[in-house]
Amino acid sequence: MLTAAGVGWTALTLGGTVGVLGVPRLLAPNVTAEPEVLVDIGELAGYAQVSLGTVDERFKRQGFWVVRLPEGLVALSTSCTHLGCLLNWDDRDGRFKCPCHGSGFDLAGVNREGPAPRPLERLRVTVEDGRVIVDGRRRFRGERGEWGHSESMVRLEPSAES
Amino acid sequence: MMGMLRRLGESIRASQLWRSVFRQGIPRDRRSRVLAVMGNVFLHLHPPELRRSGVRLSFTWCLGGLTFFLFLVEAVTGILLMFYYRPVAEYAYHDMVGLRGHVSFGLLREIHRWGAHLMVITCWLHLLRVFLTGSYRPPREFNWVVGVCLLVLTMLMSFTGYLLPWDQLALWAVTVGTNMAAAAPWLGSEGPGSSLLAVEGIPLVHPGSDVRFALLGGVAVGPAALMRFYVLHCVALPVLAGVLMAVHFWRIRRDGGISGPL
Numbered sequence: 433m434l435t436a437a438g439v440g441w442t443a444l445t446l447g448g449t450v451g452v453l454g455v456p457r458l459l460a461p462n463v464t465a466e467p468e469v470l471v472d473i474g475e476l477a478g479y480a481q482v483s484l485g486t487v488d489e490r491f492k493r494q495g496f497w498v499v500r501l502p503e504g505l506v507a508l509s510t511s512c513t514h515l516g517c518l519l520n521w522d523d524r525d526g527r528f529k530c531p532c533h534g535s536g537f538d539l540a541g542v543n544r545e546g547p548a549p550r551p552l553e554r555l556r557v558t559v560e561d562g563r564v565i566v567d568g569r570r571r572f573r574g575e576r577g578e579w580g581h582s583e584s585m586v587r588l589e590p591s592a593e594s
Numbered sequence: 595m596m597g598m599l600r601r602l603g604e605s606i607r608a609s610q611l612w613r614s615v616f617r618q619g620i621p622r623d624r625r626s627r628v629l630a631v632m633g634n635v636f637l638h639l640h641p642p643e644l645r646r647s648g649v650r651l652s653f654t655w656c657l658g659g660l661t662f663f664l665f666l667v668e669a670v671t672g673i674l675l676m677f678y679y680r681p682v683a684e685y686a687y688h689d690m691v692g693l694r695g696h697v698s699f700g701l702l703r704e705i706h707r708w709g710a711h712l713m714v715i716t717c718w719l720h721l722l723r724v725f726l727t728g729s730y731r732p733p734r735e736f737n738w739v740v741g742v743c744l745l746v747l748t749m750l751m752s753f754t755g756y757l758l759p760w761d762q763l764a765l766w767a768v769t770v771g772t773n774m775a776a777a778a779p780w781l782g783s784e785g786p787g788s789s790l791l792a793v794e795g796i797p798l799v800h801p802g803s804d805v806r807f808a809l810l811g812g813v814a815v816g817p818a819a820l821m822r823f824y825v826l827h828c829v830a831l832p833v834l835a836g837v838l839m840a841v842h843f844w845r846i847r848r849d850g851g852i853s854g855p856l
Contacts, residue, residue, distance in 0.1 A: 460803060464812045516773040517766055532770060 469494050469555070469568025476559050479505055480588060485539055487521050496555050496566060497521065497528075501540055504587040507555040507566045508541045514548045528552065541574065550575040554584045639843060647854035653727065654852060657720035661748075662839065664713035671706040672828065679758070681824035683817040686760035710752055717748045729853040737845040740838055747835045754827035757820060768815050768823075776806040 471494055479500070482488075488498035496507040508528070512519050517532035527544065528537040536545030541552030551574035556567040564586055572584035579585070606612055607619070621627040628642040647653065678697060679689045694700045721741065724730055730738035757768045776782040780791060783804040791798045801813055811818035846852065 456808060459808045459811070461811055461818070464818060466812050466814055466816060466818075515770040517769065532766065 469496070469566065471496075471566045471568075473498055473507075473564050473566055476562050476564055476586070479564065479586070485526075487523075487539070489521060491566070495568060498566075499539060499541075500588075501585070502590065504585045505557060505564065506541070506585050507557050509553040509555060509571065511553070512548060513543065513550045513552060514546070519552075554579065556583045557586045558583055559586060639847075641847060641851050644851065645854055648852045650854070653854060655719070655723060657716050657723050661713055661716045661720055664709050664716060665835070665839075667709045668706060668713060669832065671702050671709065674702055675706060676828065681758065681820050683760065683820055686758065686820060690759045690761075710755060714748060714752055717745055721745060727853070734845070734849055734853070737842060737849070740842045740845065744835060744838050744842060747831055747838065751827060751831045751835070754823040754831065757815075757823045758827065760820060765815055768819065772806050772809055772815065772819075775809055776801075776804060778805060781805040 471491060473488075473491060479498075482500045482505075484500055484502060486500045491498065491507075492510055495510050497510060499506050499508055510519050511517075512530040512532065512535050514530065514533055514535050517530050519528040519530050519535075519537070522529045525536075526539060528541070530536070530546065530548070534546040535543065535548035537548065537552050538544050541554065543549070543551050553571040553573055556570040556572070558565050558567065570583070572578040572581050617633055618626055618629055621630045631637045631640065631642045675693065678693055680686065690703060693703045724738065724741065753768075753771060757764045773784075776784040778785045780787045780799065781804060782788060783797075783799050783801045783806070788799040788804065789797065801807065807813065809819075809822070810816075811822045
């Protein structure tokens with residue numbers, strides 16, 4: 433029966449449901465204008481001579497360090513896995529240190545000190561036309577066993593200088 | 595000379611214009627005093643009469659009133675700041691610095707910030723006072739809940755306002771705060787239980803769709819977050835706080851006025 437009260441309550445319920453579900457959906461945009469990290473970091477040949485344990489800070493502003501590990505090159509995220517602060521490379525202690533709450537990560541990105549719960553993320557690295565490309569759209573997490581993925585590291589021959 | 599002025603005053607006060615604005619004259623007895631308070635939209639927030647114990651400073655320390663007063667200070671200084679501040683990443687920091695140097699009475703930004711800190715302090719002290727004097731006891735339990743909601747809104751206004759100067763302090767404070775939101779159960783992509791919410795192996799809660807994403811309007815603390823926090827700080831949260839304050843004050847009046855000793 434289409435009473436005035438019935439119509440009123442139906443309208444209120446429908447409107448209320450649309451509002452309660454619709455407003456949070458509105459607040460999550462489908463398209464964002466955030467810059468992508470897709471950086472050409474140089475020729476692969478150039479990295480062959482880099483000595484072990486080198487941390488390249490040239491791309492820190494773009495969110496990663498290029499680190500020469502024994503197995504090859506990795507692009508480590510500069511973001512602390514605790515609560516997102518920007519890390520600093522401490523040459524003397526050989527650790528990436530967080531100024532916010534004191535976390536420390538070793539050269540490979542493994543969390544060693546402080547409240548960080550997991551290792552640093554490694555950005556996807558590929559080689560195209562002899563040039564190394566770092567792609568921030570895909571990241572690999574050590575604690576999920578993703579560091580075995582071929583695109584988490586650029587394999588290099590063991591360096592002549594150790 | 596004095597006679598002429600007095601007659602002028604009388605004729606103004608007898609005019610239709612005057613009488614339409616001021617319904618009664620200066621209150622001179624109890625009845626007209628009550629009418630003057632009850633007939634004014636701003637004054638009728640207050641009761642026309644109080645128990646004597648209601649003005650005893652050492653009972654309430656005026657903390658609730660101070661918090662409301664600071665809210666008004668923040669609203670006024672905030673609106674004035676809005677004439678010069680642009681919530682855009684390229685301009686935000688420079689506009690904020692400019693408010694100190696390029697504008698006369700350039701203390702507004704400082705007053706706004708200090709007022710915010712003070713308001714948070716008086717809000718907590720008010721909570722402490724209400725708790726320690728047992729003023730949450732029946733029938734006032736619901737008003738306590740409304741008060742706690744107001745406290746949460748005050749803290750949220752503090753958090754959203756913190757980002758607006760767009761300096762290092764702001765950026766990293768909000769980074770840390772929103773990453774904590776990401777650690778919330780189910781709603782946060784880094785929290786427990788979020789991986790359980792998946793359809794056919796496709797996660798429903800991931801960094802591009804969790805509560806942190808909704809808070810920031812993106813994955814990073816960037817221009818979208820600044821805009822969002824600005825709207826929350828200047829419009830959404832004050833409106834909500836205003837509504838809840840109306841409920842809060844109404845409840846106090848309805849439950850017999852400012853609570854005094856039993």
